[in-house]
Amino acid sequence: MADDVTIACIGAGRMGRGIAQCVAYAGHEVRLIDAKEREADAFAKLRDEALDEIRTALASIAALGAFKVDAVPQIMERVSIVPRGEAATGLSGARIVFEGVPEVTDAKRDAFALFDAHADGDAILASTTSTMLSTELAGFTSAPERFLNAHWLNPAFLMPLVELSPADETDAETTAFVRAYLEGMGKVPIVCKASPGYIVPRIQALAMNEAARIVEEGVASAEDVDKAVTYGFGLRFGVLGLLEFIDWGGGDILYYASRYLAGAFEDERYQAPEIISRHMEEGRIGLKTGSGFFDYSDMDVDAYRQRRMAAFLKALDNAGLVRPPKL
Structure with a gap:
């Protein structure tokens, strides 16, 4: 260029x-x-x-x-x-x-x-x-x-x-x-293809509406919802992408969690998309099976985990949350 x-x-x-x-x-x-x-x-x-x-x-x-x-x-x-x-x-x-x-x-x-x-x-x-x-x-x-x-x-x-x-x-x-x-x-x-909301606005609209709904339902205060996002959701996904995190923990966890939430709330918005079910059927659950949304078959998984853990520690340090052990 x-x-x-x-x-x-x-x-x-x-x-x-x-x-x-x-x-x-x-x-x-x-x-x-x-x-x-x-x-x-x-x-x-x-x-x-x-x-x-x-x-x-x-x-x-x-x-x-x-x-x-x-x-x-x-x-x-x-x-x-x-x-x-x-x-x-x-x-x-x-x-x-x-x-x-x-x-x-x-x-x-x-x-x-x-x-x-x-x-x-x-x-x-x-x-x-x-x-x-x-x-x-x-x-x-x-x-x-x-x-x-x-x-x-x-x-x-x-x-x-x-x-x-x-x-x-x-x-x-x-x-x-x-x-x-x-x-x-x-x-x-x-x-990305032309699609309403593109990628980030489409994802964040769902997340923001759900955060507001939690406050509306009296589940938690606005302050605690934002703490949960800042020190949980945001910290985690500042290191791992959403799809990478599915693979990290296992697509089966999302599959069963989605079924539970959809039933508990009686609301289809919590249903997992078809691609999650298809991955389950194909045995593409993520890191533990060698493939999911991404292919890990030729990857040094231990080294990959170490890199991601180092990134987590850096994020914690930037947030002022790293403390030495009590000895």
Whole structure:
């Protein structure tokens, strides 16, 4: 991936500013294009507010020790805010154009039309929508082969994950280029099909609703539910992925626990999906059988367990929970 990739973003709001912070920090020029027509005074106000917000965010991270604060001015030199009337100039030379306008169909159509009218012939358009599907949005551009969705998690600067969702028409080279670019700037991109909720929002919606339901039912206080998440659920899954954890403990445990919960609550939302039953029938229970969601047949399982235990200890230490033994 070349070091001189220029990035543009249509939309100078929260998402655009977060992306600009990431891109400029990674050493690339980034231009935020105002998606709205404004009078000169109104645009100047927007521009100054956006630059100040990005500058302040960088300085705050630097103050926490992430990097030296005297680097902020140099980083900010790579950020520019462009009025809509100068979109042609702002989009010229941009290899990837992120769309960061509100989640409104008309706003998306307008931003895509701006890209089609002014972007270079090899430019990639990446929406940042968290609710619309790439398969729906692809019809808004005349270049669907150079379009995909790139869902950043907030806060964009701190969260490494970016969920990439190609449309049916998206060229494989388009996805590969965006993925490589994001990896080059220190992000962790993953690819998923166009599906409501993508991956993280789909999982977290269930978890958040269940946490709220526990409080609603009087099972535990909000404080204790969040302690359980912080020091149990979150700590555990900060080291092991959800599917990895199923394999770690055994898919049979999830299978029987799901049957119990579904019966106890008389609610099918606790039923295990068919893939869990199929793995049970096939003997793919996880580590103890050599395969599950992942293949462990050629793995040094003892060494793998040690690596994961070391990661657990590091997480505990970061949380200030490691104590020496009482002798």
